[in-house]
Every structure is written in structure tokens, then in C-alpha cells.
Amino acid sequence: MTASIFILTGAGISAESGVATFRDAGGLWSKVKLEDVATPEGFLRDPAAVHAFYNARRANLREVEPNAAHYALARLQRDYEGEVTLVTQNIDDLHERAGSRSVIHMHGELSLSLCAHCGARAKAESDLSLTLSCAACGTASSLRPDVVWFGEMPYRMNEIYDRLMDADLFVSIGTSGAVYPAAGFVAEARTAGIRSLELNLEPSDGTFLFDEARHGPASKLVPAFVEAALAS
Ligand code: NAD
Numbered sequence: 001m002t003a004s005i006f007i008l009t010g011a012g013i014s015a016e017s018g019v020a021t022f023r024d025a026g027g028l029w030s031k032v033k034l035e036d037v038a039t040p041e042g043f044l045r046d047p048a049a050v051h052a053f054y055n056a057r058r059a060n061l062r063e064v065e066p067n068a069a070h071y072a073l074a075r076l077q078r079d080y081e082g083e084v085t086l087v088t089q090n091i092d093d094l095h096e097r098a099g100s101r102s103v104i105h106m107h108g109e110l111s112l113s114l115c116a117h118c119g120a121r122a123k124a125e126s127d128l129s130l131t132l133s134c135a136a137c138g139t140a141s142s143l144r145p146d147v148v149w150f151g152e153m154p155y156r157m158n159e160i161y162d163r164l165m166d167a168d169l170f171v172s173i174g175t176s177g178a179v180y181p182a183a184g185f186v187a188e189a190r191t192a193g194i195r196s197l198e199l200n201l202e203p204s205d206g207t208f209l210f211d212e213a214r215h216g217p218a219s220k221l222v223p224a225f226v227e228a229a230l231a232s
């Protein structure tokens, strides 16, 4: 029976595509206070500033392309005989644009708006703002980015934990291991006796918990990992 693989990606997998990470030198949280743009309180205080922050990140996405790491994971999903679960903390669409068909965005998606009144999601064709009304319920000024903020629960966690517990191998790519619950997946894997591998530019907060850790750029480490998995 071919081993099943559970993959978690973070901002580091998109870094070489030109998408800013959060906690590296020069990362997003060194430029804006996450309390202001990544918490419900921040959105209540100044929704226009939060919309501007995510509108700028949405515009940046139109300038960047997937990199070799995204394409390698799409190839793994396509050609590997066993089950591959791809969970990302990222809100960009680079996995999908590289050809990944099934991506679980536990922190939401930059490309979607969410109506705070009726919960309807819609494609955010262009900038979101307070001037827009929800197409589903008609409520004015009710749209927010469909992004999970600090203090909010990530999406599809029951499904994520079920899939993690069913895996034979847990691979963490490009994440600092600073934010829970994603940062806790490696400890869950260890407790369940699931092998774990970290592929990251440098040791993360949880490196010591992994059975194996390889450090370097994702654009090099991930294609090599996929090549070996397909040859096994
Ligand atoms: P956490 O406590 O793991 O936070 C990690 C770091 O984020 C903290 O060390 C702190 O520096 C900062 N932080 C967290 N909450 C903050 C807040 N309210 N104000 C200022 N700084 C804060 O993260 P968490 O708060 O336990 O996360 C809770 C939920 O939020 C989790 O479910 C997580 O998935 C989600 N989340 C979403 C995002 C996002 O932007 N999509 C970011 C982080 C967390």
C-alpha cells in the first residue's frame, strides 16, 4: 500500500515567487502591525485600512507566478499513487495556478470576499471596499476579505485533523511554526507515530520535533522531495 502524504505549506513556499512572508527580515509584520490588519478588532476599528492592506496583496498576486516548489507539489498530486493532502496557511492562489486541484486553505483565500452579514462568499474580482454590497443578501458595506484572522478559527479543521491522522508522512514546507493550530500539527503527528519531515529555509520554531529537517530554498528542496517520492 503506497504511503499517504499530508503536506502543510506556509508563506515560505511562495517567497521565491515574490510574495512577502510574515516573520522573515522585512516580512509583512515588520511593516504593518498585525493587530491592525489581521484581527477582527482591527477590521472593526478601521475597515478601510484593512481593505487597503489586502487589496495591495491581491494586486501583488497579479504580478507573481508559481515557482518550482508549487509545480512540484502539483506533480506529486497528479502522479503519486498514494493519497496526497495539501493544506496551506497561505491565502494566495499559487498552488492552484501551478495545477494543484485540491488545496485546503485553512486561513482563507485572498481571492474571495465574505459577507459578514449572511456568510456568502464571492470572487473578489477587484478591490474590496465599504462601498460594495453583498450580491447574495444585498447588505451594504458588509464585505470583508475571506481571510481567517488571529483569534478566529481556521477553516475545515475537523477534515484536516482526520487527514493528518490517516497520513504515513507529514511534510511541513515554508512555515515558521509560530502560529497555532498549524504549528501543532508536527506534535500531533509525533504522538500518532507519523513520520515527519521539515523543508524550510532555516530551522523553524518546531524543528526539534521533526524526525528529519532539510534546510534550504523550497524551490530546490521540494522538487527533490517529490522526485524521490515518485521514484519510491
Ligand atoms: P498565535 O497565538 O499562535 O499567534 C502567533 C503570534 O501572532 C503571536 O506570537 C503574536 O505575535 C501574534 N498574535 C496572535 N494573536 C494576536 C492578536 N490578537 N494581536 C496581536 N498579535 C497577535 O495565533 P492565534 O491568535 O492563537 O491564532 C488563533 C487563530 O488565528 C488560529 O486559529 C490561527 O489559525 C488564526 N490565524 C490566522 C491568521 C491569518 O492572518 N490568516 C494569522 C494567525 C492566526
Ligand code: APR
Residues within 6 Å of the ligand: 009, 010, 011, 012, 013, 015, 016, 021, 022, 023, 024, 027, 089, 090, 107, 173, 174, 175, 176, 177, 178, 179, 199, 200, 201, 202, 203, 204, 216, 217, 218, 219
Ligand atoms: N524556501 C523555504 N522556506 C522559506 C523560504 C524559501 N525560499 N523563504 C522563507 N522561508 C521560511 C522562513 O524561514 C520561515 O520559517 O518560511 C517561513 C515563513 O514564516 P512566516 O513568515 O511566519 O509565515 P508562516 O509560517 O506561513 O506564518 C503562519 O501566520 O501571520 C500568520 O496568517 C499568517 O498564515 C500565516 C501564519
